[in-house]
Amino acid sequence: MTEITPGFDFAVSIDCxxxxxxxxxxxxxxxxxxxxPFKDWWALPGNLVxxxxxxxxxxxxxxxxxxxxxxxxxxxxxxxxxxxxxxxxRVISVAYYAMLRLGGDKPLKPLSSYAKKAQWVNVASxxxxxxxxxxxxxxxxxxxxxxxxxxxxxxxxLPEKFTLTQVQSVYELILGxxxxxxxxxxxxxxxKVLKELEEKQRxxxxxxxxxxxxxxxxxxxxxxxxxxx
Amino acid sequence: MTEITPGFDFAVSIDCxxxxxxxxxxxxxxxxxxxxPFKDWWALPGNLVxxxxxxxxxxxxxxxxxxxxxxxxxxxxxxxxxxxxxxxxRVISVAYYAMLRLGGDKPLKPLSSYAKKAQWVNVASxxxxxxxxxxxxxxxxxxxxxxxxxxxxxxxxLPEKFTLTQVQSVYELILGxxxxxxxxxxxxxxxKVLKELEEKQRxxxxxxxxxxxxxxxxxxxxxxxxxxx
Numbered sequence: 001m002t003e004i005t006p007g008f009d010f011a012v013s014i015d016c017x018x019x020x021x022x023x024x025x026x027x028x029x030x031x032x033x034x035x036x037p038f039k040d041w042w043a044l045p046g047n048l049v050x051x052x053x054x055x056x057x058x059x060x061x062x063x064x065x066x067x068x069x070x071x072x073x074x075x076x077x078x079x080x081x082x083x084x085x086x087x088x089x090r091v092i093s094v095a096y097y098a099m100l101r102l103g104g105d106k107p108l109k110p111l112s113s114y115a116k117k118a119q120w121v122n123v124a125s126x127x128x129x130x131x132x133x134x135x136x137x138x139x140x141x142x143x144x145x146x147x148x149x150x151x152x153x154x155x156x157x158l159p160e161k162f163t164l165t166q167v168q169s170v171y172e173l174i175l176g177x178x179x180x181x182x183x184x185x186x187x188x189x190x191x192k193v194l195k196e197l198e199e200k201q202r203x204x205x206x207x208x209x210x211x212x213x214x215x216x217x218x219x220x221x222x223x224x225x226x227x228x229x
Numbered sequence: 230m231t232e233i234t235p236g237f238d239f240a241v242s243i244d245c246x247x248x249x250x251x252x253x254x255x256x257x258x259x260x261x262x263x264x265x266p267f268k269d270w271w272a273l274p275g276n277l278v279x280x281x282x283x284x285x286x287x288x289x290x291x292x293x294x295x296x297x298x299x300x301x302x303x304x305x306x307x308x309x310x311x312x313x314x315x316x317x318x319r320v321i322s323v324a325y326y327a328m329l330r331l332g333g334d335k336p337l338k339p340l341s342s343y344a345k346k347a348q349w350v351n352v353a354s355x356x357x358x359x360x361x362x363x364x365x366x367x368x369x370x371x372x373x374x375x376x377x378x379x380x381x382x383x384x385x386x387l388p389e390k391f392t393l394t395q396v397q398s399v400y401e402l403i404l405g406x407x408x409x410x411x412x413x414x415x416x417x418x419x420x421k422v423l424k425e426l427e428e429k430q431r432x433x434x435x436x437x438x439x440x441x442x443x444x445x446x447x448x449x450x451x452x453x454x455x456x457x458x
Contacts, residue, residue: 005317007277011236012310012321048236051319055310079308079323081241081284088234090280092241092321094308 010090014059015046015133016074017095017140019123021157022102023166026123026173028137029108031066031115037087038130042121044137046093047114059096067118068109074098077143078136085132097140101157123173141174148174155214163201163209164188193219239319243288244275244362245303246324246369248352250386251331252395255352255402257366258337260295260344266316267359271350273366275322276343288325296347297338303327306372307365314361326369330386352402370403377403384443392430392438393417422448 018029030042045066049058056076064070074096081092108118121127129137147153154170155162168184188194195215200208247258259271274295278287285305293299303325310321337347350356358366376382383399384391397413417423424444429437 005240007240008238008318010239010241010278011234012239012241012319049239049310049319049321052312054312055308055321058310076307078305079284079321081278081287081323083281083283089237090241090278092278092284092308092323094310094321 010092011086011088012049012055013046013086013091013093014049014055014062015044015080015093015095015136016059016063017044017077017097017137018063018069018072018074018100019097019140019144020100020102020120021170021173022120023159024169026170027102027120028123028126029067029069029118030121030127030129031110031118033114033130034116035114040116041130042127043130044133045115045118046133048091049094055094059094065112066110066115068111069106072098072100078139080132080136080139082132093136095136095140097143099144099153099157101159103159141176144174152214152216152219158214161197161199161211161213163211165209167194167212239321240315240317241278241284242275242315242320242322243278243284243291244273244309244322244324244365245288245292246273246306246326246366247292247298247301247303247329248326248369248373249329249331249349250399250402251349252388253398255399256331256349257352257355258296258298258347259350259356259358260339260347262343262359263345264343269345270359271356272359273362274344274347275362277320278323284323288323294341295339295344297340298335301327301329307368309361309365309368311361322365324365324369326372328373328382328386330388332388370405373403381443381445381448387443390426390428390440390442392440394438396423396441 020027020029029045031045033039033041033043045063047062047066049055053061059074060070063072075098076094076096079092079094085091102120110118144153148171154167157170158166164185167188168179168181172179193215194212197211197213199211201211202208249256249258258274260274262268262270262272274292276291276295278284282290288303289299292301304327305323305325308321308323314320331349339347373382377400383396386399387395393414396417397408397410400413401408422444423441426440426442428440430440431437
């Protein structure tokens with residue numbers, strides 16, 4: 001038993017929202033919890049901040065302990081602090097997000113028994129999540145929905161050479177709705193930032209689609225209008 | 230004496246970074262602290278989050294108690310959580326910012342004895358600030374420096390009709406450096422989003438300058454390029 005300084009009875013946690021695109025599906029990284037509260041539930045990788053680490057350091061440690069992933073640049077995007085968000089008391093959760101292009105990935109392997117396992121799960125078929133994690137995830141989704149409207153994010157998620165169908169998939173998955181193919185193609189090509197390649201898609205049995213590249217220089221010229229002195 | 234749940238011995242605070250432009254100077258809202266630690270120091274308006282309020286509610290309450298200001302939309306921008314940022318223990322501070330056009334303002338009047346007074350202070354001549362508040366303020370400044378490169382922020386801070394000299398002032402103050410007058414005018418006019426008015430500046434004794442208006446519709450057409458479906 002220790003005396004409490006008034007006000008010093010909150011905890012601070014980290015939650016990591018990692019989005020991944022594997023060429024077909026938008027996924028999110030979840031863990032299956034092995035500890036109360038919410039034992040056996042699916043949750044965002046998250047845990048309490050320790051005394052001897054900053055919140056930024058904590059985010060890296062927790063992601064590694066619960067999923068095995070390290071050296072991933074995550075951006076802090078919001079602190080969630082509703083009164084009843086945690087059953088054990090006031091816990092403010094600082095949320096971080098990152099967007100990854102999946103494929104040939106490092107295996108997921110929790111180093112701590114706090115997580116039974118870590119797994120990429122389709123955003124389209126999520127299980128019920130622990131705590132207010134659905135809310136934290138929704139705010140992360142809003143963030144990438146806003147970012148994708150300014151183009152480059154979509155191309156960060158795609159391979160270097162891609163088909164227009166793949167571009168449309170990324171938009172549909174992040175915006176959460178089906179888009180009309182003809183209108184989509186017309187619009188995306190109207191920005192004149194996709195470079196059509198001579199190459200066609202390989203390994204498909206039927207009508208190989210044309211491949212495109214994102215022309216970052218042209219994008220910057222057209223959209224990167226900034227006042228810089 | 231109460232038993233502590235492990236991990237539940239952090240405190241969470243709010244710090245408010247309010248920028249204001251009065252037509253000439255870029256200012257920041259500070260309080261003079263009346264409590265330890267850092268009694269008698271200048272600081273950002275900030276205090277600990279209470280048990281029965283969310284962090285967002287807390288930001289509004291604290292701003293009002295320490296400065297008398299209410300109903301100001303503030304945006305959360307970062308949670309500061311370095312290990313040694315507070316002498317009394319681990320305190321994670323959630324920072325909020327807002328940009329205000331000053332003039333004919335509501336008077337500043339702390340409602341709580343926690344602040345001796347509240348005052349708009351020139352960013353160019355800041356006193357030494359309590360805690361890591363200079364760092365919190367710097368990160369807020371970085372945020373508005375990035376935002377001003379996309380134009381509209383500057384015009385949110387200016388009156389509806391303004392001179393080119395005033396526009397240049399806003400840029401110089403936020404970017405923290407002097408700009409060449411001729412180059413600045415050429416550049417800012419090249420974006421073609423300023424509408425020259427028939428009117429001239431009034432109440433000046435010598436060579437009244439032409440007034441301009443920001444053409445939001447034209448801006449959106451030129452710069453607001455977004456993919457929307």
